[in-house]
Amino acid sequence: MNRLTTSLGAFELTRFPEDPRDRLRAWDAADEYLLRHLESEPVDLSGTVVVVGDRWGALATALAEHRPVQITDSYLTQQATRANLRRSGADPEAVGLLSARDTPPGRIDVLLVRVPKSLALLEDQLHRLAPGVHPGTVVVGAGMVKEIHTSTLKLFERILGPTRTSLAEKKARLIFCTPDPRLGRTGSPWPLSYALPDGIGPVSGRTVTNHAGIFCAERLDIGTRFFLRHLPRRHGPDRVVDLGCGNGVVGTAAALANPEAEVTFVDESYQAVASAEATFRTNAGAGAKAEFLVGDGLSGVPAGTVDLVLNNPPFHTHQATTDATAWRMFTGARDALRPSGELWVIGNRHLGYHLKLRRLFGGCEVVASDQKFVVLRAVKA
Template sequence: MTTPWGTFELSRFPDDPRDRLRAWDASDTYLLRQLAEREVPLSGQVVVVGDRWGALATALAEHRPVQITDSFLSQEASRANLARAGAEPGAVRLLTTQDPPPERIDVLLVRVPKSLALLEDQLLRLAPAVHSGTVVVGTGMVKEIHTSTLRLFERILGPTRTSQAEQKARLILCTPDPSLIRPANPWPYSYALPDGIGPASGHTVVNHAGVFCADRLDIGTRFFLRHLPDGLGSRRIVDLGCGNGVVGTAVALANPETEVLFMDESFQAVASAEATYKANGVPGHAEFRVGDGLAGVAAGSVDVVLTNPPFHSHQALTDATAWRMFTGARRTLRPGGELWVIGNRHLGYHVKLRRLFGNSRLIAGDPKFVVLKAVKK
């Protein structure tokens, strides 16, 4: 990535030489070029929000920015890219969306996230630290910036306009208005689960902003909840890619002696899963961990893995995450352990499972979804 601050070799995390997806796009380079051409003073506290793979933080490391991200993978990519660029240790302070933000912000750079709710939550959390002299610039690809995006900036921070598009990227230019009366932050959001979905029926779900289907139970999870394994007893279960934790919580409600490990790469998701579990007073033991799939979980230490793998990384469609989840499950499962997967029928997960486990059984299906089980031999 070539910028006014130099040329940087960047990679996503985990670094895979076969991965052809770049660790930056035109919106990153557009923002950096405009900061230099407009001679934006990068003094005081610079905050970078939603930096997907550390491209912005790496380029601006000499200005000692704070990076705020919801993604464990993005944070790890940032660490690797900063080290590769020779940045001074500690030059960039890496925070999560669950950490308290800086008390004062002089330059706020926002990489627009896919989730409008996450953008709302982050702007509301950061707004008290923004003052009339704060430089606020957002960036994203044209397809990612909508009228609703601009309205959020305007409603929470102040008057907002957009730049001309370049290479299908656009900037959001906002002038902070400290006198603005801001709405209350609606996140986290809670609701009661509907009846007819197994042991979780009528129980509470808590969602932090940015978690998939934060305001309702999505149809895939609803289908999965009707076909979860039963009679698990005291076995060790992993809710992998746990989201708001409703699947693992349902298992714990039906099997009070189970030990459930909730895992996700999203800090918002793991916080949601913990809040959901605690809101329902589930008896049993649970652990909540942010990480890259099942990395860090001991081999042969798990009895059942339950997962609904994502098939995209930001805007890019990819099965790399699902494959890592499946291979991680095979490594961590004990002999006879089971991987339960729900996915869209067209994704053909049964082929991958047969290739990896040597078997795949259809547990349930409808025109859109299938629930599959693979057993480690």
């Protein structure tokens, strides 16, 4: 736990799920820069304040007395925000929590945007927010210097209005945008759909749907292609989980290969789960069974109820490289699996996932590998 000290107060903040061993902070210099700016100007926060892309709820918690609306694509961010509000003693209802799939407020007086890693997600968000922005709306973006590019500024300028940046402070920068009511409002170009290539099993030539912000939303990444070529061949009424489902192509392949299976798609991204559902509905038969969950890994799946978990774990949390997410996924899979249930994992060879799986499951085997990727199988005793 770390303390964020601002002119608005001091706040004890953590990421979610809270881990005492985690030294990563729940905020960064961009959050501090933005909060200092709101006080130094000062910005009138008496109207509708919308905070987009808040990483772990630091901005929403610091501004809780102004009753902001937080919009995020992350379930974990929402849980972190709730926990940090409780820890700060704020009214738990002080912040309105909306997902990236929800309709934003119809009028926005102050729009604060933490620039996301995905330019596509920023584009989609700005299009969705634009109808609520008016000529008097104060629009301020924030990010680390490495997160803000010319393409970032062009998006603000094209969708909302004239845009400029601040000087950098502690490797962070602010974006100032003046809404231009003369700009024509157009809808978001997302989601995108494309046909999958041949040679990747049951989903060859099928159509996949990607909402903004999904990993490799414009093409199928090479790791997933490799995984699809080496998925287990099973038959019967299995319960299968596509853990960290992304656009759902892996779980959909499992459903097509085994029509009797019931597939659960799980991701902490609202956009991902929406993509997975669209991909599955487009390709699966009318009688295919599936469940779609937004949550923290397999925490919402009862223990000992799953036959097969398919997993392509991320090794980044925002800008930080970490194996914490993979470790939680593997641990959750072990708990969710029935005895003799299987976890199949794909990862870059250098990540050493086989070591973690051996510690958790007592062993694992290499199903397939090439110079870059490895597919591993671990069985619950």
